[in-house]
Amino acid sequence: MTRGWQLVVVATLAVGCGDSGEKPIADSGVDGSGSQTAAARGQYIMNVLAQCTFCHTPLREDGTRDLDKLLAGVDCFVDIDSADFTDNGNGTGCVSTRNLTNDATGLKNATDEQIKNAFRNGIRTDGKKLAPIMPYWVFHNMSDEDADAIVAYLRTVPGVSHTVKPNEPPWTQYNDGTAPMSPFAKPSDIPMPRGGENNQSAMRGRYLAGMAGLCIDCHTPETTPMSFVLDFEKSYAGGRVFPKGSLGLIDPSYPALIMTRNITPDATGLKDWTREQIKSSIAIGKDTEGKAVCAATHGGMISPYAALEPQDLDDIVEYIYNLPPIENDTTTCTDPGCGNCQGPPVQ
Ligand code: HEC
Ligand code: HEC
Incomplete structure (x- = not known):
C-alpha cells in the first residue's frame, strides 16, 4: 500500500538500525543522570515504540531516510489507485503525512492542545479530520504523560519549511467529514x-x-x-x-x-x-x-x-x-x- 513505508524501511537500514540492538535516530531517552527527560521519552516513543518517524519522514532519491527533513512529512505517502502505490499523478488516491517540525508549515504555530488533539483525537491542527491511516484511534488511549512527552520532543525538532501535497479523493472525504472517522x-x-x-x-x-x-x-x-x-x-x-x-x-x-x-x-x-x-x-x-x-x-x-x-x-x-x-x-x-x-x- 505504501511506497512511503517501503522506502522508509530501506532508509532505516541505511541509517544503520542494526540487529544487535544498535539504536538509530532515537536513544533510550535516559539522560546521563539516569533519569528520563520528557523530550527524550517523546523521542523514544516517536522513533521506536510508535514508529511515528516511519511514516512522517521523507526519503532521499537513493531511498535513504532524509534526516535533514526529520518528521517534515511525506508527499503522497501512498497513492491507493496506483499499481505500485507511488504517485501516478492522476489527481486521485494520494494521502500525504504531515510536517510535524517547528516551522510555520509544520507545527510551530500549533498549541500543545492542538497537537495532542490531532494524534489522540483525529482532529488536524487546521480543524479538519484526519484520514484514519494515521492511527489516532490507537493513540487515543495514550497517557497524558506520554502525549506531553511527544509534544516536548516535537518542540525540539528543527524546523523544515515544507508544505505537504494536499490529499486527494477518496482521502479528502475523511478530511471534510463525509466519510466516518475510525472509532477510538x-x-x-x-x-x-x-x-x-x-x-x-x-x-x-x-x-x-x-x-x-x-x-x-x-x-x-x-x-x-x-x-x-x-x-x-x-x-x-x-x-x-x-x-x-x-x-x-x-x-x-x-x-x-x-x-x-x-x-x-x-x-x-x-x-x-x-x-x-x-x-x-x-x-x-x-x-x-x-x-x-x-x-x-x-x-x-x-x-x-x-x-x-x-x-x-x-x-x-x-x-x-x-x-x-x-x-x-x-x-x-x-x-x-x-x-x-x-x-x-x-x-
Ligand atoms: C507494520 C505492521 C506490524 C506491526 C506494527 C507489528 N507487526 Fe508483528 N508482524 C507483522 C507481519 C506482517 C508479520 C509476519 C506475517 C507473515 O510472516 O506472514 C508479523 C509477525 C509477528 C510475529 C511472528 C508470528 C509468527 O507466527 O511467525 C510476532 C510474534 C509479532 N509479529 C509480534 C508483534 C508485536 C508484539 C508487535 C508490537 C511490538 C508487532 N508484532 C507489531 C506486522 C506487524
Ligand atoms: C501509518 C502511518 C503513520 C503513523 C505510524 C503516524 N502517523 Fe501521524 N499522520 C499520518 C498521516 C497520513 C497524517 C495526515 C492525514 C491527513 O492529512 O488526513 C498524519 C497526521 C498527523 C498529525 C496532524 C498534523 C497536523 O498538521 O494537523 C500529527 C500531529 C501526527 N500525525 C502525529 C503523529 C504521531 C505523534 C505519531 C506517533 C505517535 C504518528 N503521527 C504516527 C500517518 C502516520
Missing part, C-alpha cells in the same frame, strides 16, 4: 492479560502494545478491507492484510498481499512458543525456525523494535505470552495474490 479503540478492546492486573509486567506490555504502540493495529483484522476499522473481537488474532510494499518487502518472491499472523497463544497462533521465541520474532525478526519474519517492523536489519528498551520488550512479550487465546487461522489468505511469507535464515 476503547480500553476494553485491548484485551487484559491472563492474570489481569496482578500481572504488572503484562499490564505494562498491554499499554505499550495496544495504546502507545502499534502491535494491535497490524495484528488485528479490519471489519472490511481498507475500512481502518478493526474487529476488536479478534484483537491480536492476526488477519489484517497489507500490500507487501507497506511492510518493506520488495523481493518479488513474496506474495503481493501479506496477511499478519495470529499472535495469541491459540493453536492457530503462538501456542507453545516460549517467551524467548516471541521476543526474538519481535525485536530481531527471527522466527521459531530461525528464518526472517516478513515485516519491516520485525526485520532483523531494519526493525525499529531492535531499539526497544529491554524492560519494554520484556513487558510486551509477557503480555503477548499471556493474551487470551483466539482461534483464527491466518495461514490461508483467500484474496488473489495473498499469502504469508518467510524470509531467508537470520544469522
Whole structure:
C-alpha cells in the first residue's frame, strides 16, 4: 500500500538500525543522570515504540531516510489507485503525512492542545479530520504523560519549511467529514492479560502494545478491507492484510498481499512458543525456525523494535505470552495474490 513505508524501511537500514540492538535516530531517552527527560521519552516513543518517524519522514532519491527533513512529512505517502502505490499523478488516491517540525508549515504555530488533539483525537491542527491511516484511534488511549512527552520532543525538532501535497479523493472525504472517522479503540478492546492486573509486567506490555504502540493495529483484522476499522473481537488474532510494499518487502518472491499472523497463544497462533521465541520474532525478526519474519517492523536489519528498551520488550512479550487465546487461522489468505511469507535464515 505504501511506497512511503517501503522506502522508509530501506532508509532505516541505511541509517544503520542494526540487529544487535544498535539504536538509530532515537536513544533510550535516559539522560546521563539516569533519569528520563520528557523530550527524550517523546523521542523514544516517536522513533521506536510508535514508529511515528516511519511514516512522517521523507526519503532521499537513493531511498535513504532524509534526516535533514526529520518528521517534515511525506508527499503522497501512498497513492491507493496506483499499481505500485507511488504517485501516478492522476489527481486521485494520494494521502500525504504531515510536517510535524517547528516551522510555520509544520507545527510551530500549533498549541500543545492542538497537537495532542490531532494524534489522540483525529482532529488536524487546521480543524479538519484526519484520514484514519494515521492511527489516532490507537493513540487515543495514550497517557497524558506520554502525549506531553511527544509534544516536548516535537518542540525540539528543527524546523523544515515544507508544505505537504494536499490529499486527494477518496482521502479528502475523511478530511471534510463525509466519510466516518475510525472509532477510538476503547480500553476494553485491548484485551487484559491472563492474570489481569496482578500481572504488572503484562499490564505494562498491554499499554505499550495496544495504546502507545502499534502491535494491535497490524495484528488485528479490519471489519472490511481498507475500512481502518478493526474487529476488536479478534484483537491480536492476526488477519489484517497489507500490500507487501507497506511492510518493506520488495523481493518479488513474496506474495503481493501479506496477511499478519495470529499472535495469541491459540493453536492457530503462538501456542507453545516460549517467551524467548516471541521476543526474538519481535525485536530481531527471527522466527521459531530461525528464518526472517516478513515485516519491516520485525526485520532483523531494519526493525525499529531492535531499539526497544529491554524492560519494554520484556513487558510486551509477557503480555503477548499471556493474551487470551483466539482461534483464527491466518495461514490461508483467500484474496488473489495473498499469502504469508518467510524470509531467508537470520544469522
Ligand atoms: C501509518 C502511518 C503513520 C503513523 C505510524 C503516524 N502517523 Fe501521524 N499522520 C499520518 C498521516 C497520513 C497524517 C495526515 C492525514 C491527513 O492529512 O488526513 C498524519 C497526521 C498527523 C498529525 C496532524 C498534523 C497536523 O498538521 O494537523 C500529527 C500531529 C501526527 N500525525 C502525529 C503523529 C504521531 C505523534 C505519531 C506517533 C505517535 C504518528 N503521527 C504516527 C500517518 C502516520
Ligand atoms: C507494520 C505492521 C506490524 C506491526 C506494527 C507489528 N507487526 Fe508483528 N508482524 C507483522 C507481519 C506482517 C508479520 C509476519 C506475517 C507473515 O510472516 O506472514 C508479523 C509477525 C509477528 C510475529 C511472528 C508470528 C509468527 O507466527 O511467525 C510476532 C510474534 C509479532 N509479529 C509480534 C508483534 C508485536 C508484539 C508487535 C508490537 C511490538 C508487532 N508484532 C507489531 C506486522 C506487524
